Amino acid sequence: MNIIVVGLSHKTAPVEIREKVAFEADNxxxxxxxxxALPSISEAMIVSTCNRVELYAATMRPEQACVELQHFxxxxxxxxxxxxxxxxxxxxxxxxxxxVFRVTASLDSMxxxxxxxxxxxxxxxxxxxxxxxxxxxxxxxxxxxxSVAKRVRTETAIxxxxxxxxxxxxxxxxxxxxxxxxxxxxxxxxGEMCELAAKHFVRYGVSKVLVTNRTYSRAEKLAESxxxxxxxxxxxxxxxxxxDILLSSTGSPDYVISAADLKSACKMRRYQxxxxxxxxxPRDIDPAAGRIDxxxxxxxxxxxxxxxxxxxxxxxxxVKADQIVSQEVIRFHEWLSNLTVRPTIVALRxxxxxxxxxxxQRTLSSLGDLDAHECKMLDAMTxxxxxKILHHPTRLLKQxxxxxxxxxxxxxxxxLFDLSVQPPSDDLAELPDE
Amino acid sequence: MEPVTLLFSLTxxxxxxxxxxxxxxxxxxREGAGRLGRWVLLVGVVMHAGVFAxxxxxxxxxxxxxxxxxLSFFAWCLVLLFLLLDLRFRLSVMxxxxxxxxxxxxxxxxxxxxxxxxxxxxxxxxxxxxxxxFAFLGNAAFALSFGAGVMYLIQDRMLKSKRFNGLYRMLPSxxxxxxxxxxxLSVGFPFMTLGIISGAVWANLAWGSYWSWxxxxxxxxxxxxxxxxxxxxxxxxxxxxRRAAFFSIVAFMFLIFxxxxxxxxxxxxxxxEAFSMP
Numbered sequence: 001m002n003i004i005v006v007g008l009s010h011k012t013a014p015v016e017i018r019e020k021v022a023f024e025a026d027n028x029x030x031x032x033x034x035x036x037a038l039p040s041i042s043e044a045m046i047v048s049t050c051n052r053v054e055l056y057a058a059t060m061r062p063e064q065a066c067v068e069l070q071h072f073x074x075x076x077x078x079x080x081x082x083x084x085x086x087x088x089x090x091x092x093x094x095x096x097x098x099x100v101f102r103v104t105a106s107l108d109s110m111x112x113x114x115x116x117x118x119x120x121x122x123x124x125x126x127x128x129x130x131x132x133x134x135x136x137x138x139x140x141x142x143x144x145x146x147s148v149a150k151r152v153r154t155e156t157a158i159x160x161x162x163x164x165x166x167x168x169x170x171x172x173x174x175x176x177x178x179x180x181x182x183x184x185x186x187x188x189x190x191g192e193m194c195e196l197a198a199k200h201f202v203r204y205g206v207s208k209v210l211v212t213n214r215t216y217s218r219a220e221k222l223a224e225s226x227x228x229x230x231x232x233x234x235x236x237x238x239x240x241x242x243x244d245i246l247l248s249s250t251g252s253p254d255y256v257i258s259a260a261d262l263k264s265a266c267k268m269r270r271y272q273x274x275x276x277x278x279x280x281x282p283r284d285i286d287p288a289a290g291r292i293d294x295x296x297x298x299x300x301x302x303x304x305x306x307x308x309x310x311x312x313x314x315x316x317x318x319v320k321a322d323q324i325v326s327q328e329v330i331r332f333h334e335w336l337s338n339l340t341v342r343p344t345i346v347a348l349r350x351x352x353x354x355x356x357x358x359x360x361q362r363t364l365s366s367l368g369d370l371d372a373h374e375c376k377m378l379d380a381m382t383x384x385x386x387x388k389i390l391h392h393p394t395r396l397l398k399q400x401x402x403x404x405x406x407x408x409x410x411x412x413x414x415x416l417f418d419l420s421v422q423p424p425s426d427d428l429a430e431l432p433d434e
Numbered sequence: 435m436e437p438v439t440l441l442f443s444l445t446x447x448x449x450x451x452x453x454x455x456x457x458x459x460x461x462x463x464r465e466g467a468g469r470l471g472r473w474v475l476l477v478g479v480v481m482h483a484g485v486f487a488x489x490x491x492x493x494x495x496x497x498x499x500x501x502x503x504x505l506s507f508f509a510w511c512l513v514l515l516f517l518l519l520d521l522r523f524r525l526s527v528m529x530x531x532x533x534x535x536x537x538x539x540x541x542x543x544x545x546x547x548x549x550x551x552x553x554x555x556x557x558x559x560x561x562x563x564x565x566x567x568f569a570f571l572g573n574a575a576f577a578l579s580f581g582a583g584v585m586y587l588i589q590d591r592m593l594k595s596k597r598f599n600g601l602y603r604m605l606p607s608x609x610x611x612x613x614x615x616x617x618x619l620s621v622g623f624p625f626m627t628l629g630i631i632s633g634a635v636w637a638n639l640a641w642g643s644y645w646s647w648x649x650x651x652x653x654x655x656x657x658x659x660x661x662x663x664x665x666x667x668x669x670x671x672x673x674x675x676r677r678a679a680f681f682s683i684v685a686f687m688f689l690i691f692x693x694x695x696x697x698x699x700x701x702x703x704x705x706x707e708a709f710s711m712p
Contacts (some may be wrong), residue, residue, distance in 0.1 A: 092630050157603075160603075168694060172593070174607060175607045176608055177607060177609050178609040272607065273675065281446045293675060293677065294454065294674070298596070305596060306596070306598070309598060
C-alpha cells in the first residue's frame with residue numbers, strides 16, 4: 001500500500017488559483033465518494049484551507065492514482081489539467097508521507113510553526129472518517145501525523161515565540177513585568193494595532209485600561225469595550241505615572257509625549273519600569289525617552305525587528321523539526337511496506353507449512369519404527385528446506401520499494417502458489433524472521 | 435581516602451551534578467532538570483553538613499579555621515540560602531548561578547591545604563560559631579544578589595538595545611531579577627550587621643576592646659557602608675533596576691576583597707595563621 005498526495009499550496013499557486021480549486025465543506029461527502037470511485041484509490045481525504053488544497057490517498061498504484069487525482073481536481077472545478085499542471089504537486093511513497101508530516105507539523109505553513117493547520121487537518125480527517133473514506137492506512141497515517149506534530153511542538157521551540165507585532169509586545173512586557181496582573185495599560189489614540197495589542201494585554205491579565213483620544217467620545221467608546229476609563233486628552237500626561245504599559249498611535253505630526261513628561265512620571269512612580277510602545281508613524285514619543293533608565297521604549301520598527309528575529313529562530317527550529325520528521329517517515333514507511341507484503345508472505349508460509357506437515361506425517365507413518373530423536377531430525381530437516389526455499393523470495397518482497405514492481409511480484413506469488421490473501425488487519429505483528 | 439575527605443568529594447560531585455542539571459534546565463529549557471537539580475542540591479547540602487559535623491568532632495571546635503574550611507563553609511551557606519530562596523521564588527535560573535558558584539568554591543577549597551590544626555584558645559568561645567555563621571550567611575546572600583544583579587544587567591541590556599540572544603528566553607523578567615536582588619540584599623544586610631556586632635562583642639571578651647581597626651574589620655566596615663548605602667537608596671530614594679544591580683555587583687567585589695584579599699595582603703588577627711596555636 002502507498003500514500004500519495006496531490007495538491008497545491010501558497011508556495012506553488014497564487015490566490016486566484018487557490019480560490020478556484022478550493023473544496024466547499026457542504027459537498028465534501030459527495031466529493032469524497034467521487035474520489036473513492038476512482039479506479040486506483042482505496043482510501044482518501046480532502047484538505048482544503050485558504051492556503052492549500054490537498055488530497056491524500058492510499059493506493060496500490062501510485063503513479064496511476066496521481067494522474068487520476070490530478071484530473072479529478074481539474075474536472076471538479078471546471079479547469080483543464082494543463083492549466084493546473086504547473087501549480088500541482090504530486091508526491092508518492094516516502095515523499096508523500098514526509099510532505100504530510102511536514103504540513104501537519106506546520107513546517108510547510110506560510111508562517112512556520114503557526115498551529116492552525118493541525119486543527120484544519122484534524123477536521124478534514126474527521127470528515128473522511130464520517131464518510132468512511134479513511135480506512136486502515138489513512139487512520140494509522142493521520143494518527144502518526146498528529147503525533148509527529150505533537151513531538152515537533154514539544155521537542156522544538158518552533159511555536160514558542162511571537163510572530164505578530166501585537167504578540168511580540170505582550171512577550172516583551174512579560175520580560176519586563178513578569179506578570180501582567182495589576183498592571184495598567186494606557187492607549188493614546190485609537191489605532192487598530194493598538195486596540196489589538198490592548199486586547200492581548202487584557203487577555204494576559206492587565207487589570208486596568210486607560211484610554212485617551214483627541215475626540216473624547218471615541219476614547220469613551222473604546223474605554224467601554226475594554227471596561228476601562230476614558231481620560232481627557234488635554235491632561236492625560238498627569239496620569240502617566242500610573243501607567244505601566246503605554247500604547248501610542250495618534251496621527252499627530254509631532255511628539256505627543258516628551259522625554260521630560262516621562263522623566264517626571266518616572267520619578268513619581270519611583271522608577272518602576274515603564275514599557276512604551278509607539279506604533280505611530282510619525283512617532284508620538286520622543287526617542288530620547290528611551291535613554292531613561294526605567295523606560296523601555298519600542299517603536300514599530302523595533303517590534304518588527306523582534307518579529308523578524310523570532311521568525312529566523314523558528315526557521316532554525318524547523319531544521320530540528322525536519323530531523324524528527326525524517327525519523328518518523330522511516331518508521332511509518334516500514335510499517336506501510338510491510339502492510340502490503342505481509343499478508344502474502346504469511347499466506348505463503350502457511351501453505352508451505354501445511355504441505356510439509358502432510359508429507360512429513362505420511363513419511364513418518366510409512367517408515368514405521370523410528371525413535372523420538374529420528375522423528376525430530378526429519379522434522380528439522382523439512383523445516384530447514386522450507387525456510388531455505390522461502391528465504392530469498394521473502395527478502396526480495398520486503399526489499400522492493402513501493403512501486404508497481406512489488407505489486408507485480410505479489411500478484412505472481414499469489415497466482416503461482418494459488419494463495420488466498422486476507423486483507424491486512426490493524427494489529428500488525430512483525431513479520432516472522434527466517 | 436579518609437571518610438571526611440570522601441564525604442567532601444561526594445558533596446562536591448553532587449554540587450557539580452546539580453550545576454549540570456541547572457545549566458541544562460536553563461539552556462535546554464527543561465523544567466524537569468531544574469527540579470532534579472534542586473533534589474541533588476538538597477542531598478548535597480545535607481551531606482555537606484555531615485562534613486562539618488565530622489570535622490567538628492575531630493577538631494573539637496568550630497571547624498572553620500582554615501582557607502579550606504572557610505571556602506567550604508561559604509559554599510554550604512550559599513547552597514542553603516539558595517534552596518531557601520528557591521522555596522520562595524522557584525528560580526531554577528538562579529540555580530544555574532548558585533550551584534556552579536558553590537562547586538567552584540568547593541574546588542578551590544579542595545585545592546587549599548587541608549590541615550586540622552589545634553585551634554587557638556581564643557577561638558573556643560561560643561561567639562566564634564555565631565560570628566562566622568552570620569558573616570558567611572551574609573556573604574552568601576550578597577553572592578546571590580550579585581548573581582541576580584549580573585542577570586539583571588544582561589537582560590536589561592538586551593531589552594534596551596533590542597538585540598536578543600538565546601539568554602533572553604532563559605533569563606526571567608527584570609522585575610523578578612530586581613526583586614531577587616532586593617530580597618537577597620535585605621536578607622544579607624542584617625546577617626552582615628549581626629556578624630560584625632557579634633565579632634565586636636567577642637573581641638571585647640577576648641582582647642578587651644570592641645574594635646581595633648584590624649584590616650578585616652576596616653574593610654568589612656567599608657563593605658557594610660556600601661551595602662547600607664545601597665539598601666538606603668532602595669528604600670528611600672527609590673533606587674532600583676540597573677543602578678541597584680550595578681551597585682550590588684560593585685559592593686560584592688568589595689566583599690570578596692574583604693573575604694579573600696585582606697587575609698592574603700595584610701596581617702591581623704583574622705588571618706588563618708593567627709588562628710593556630712601561638
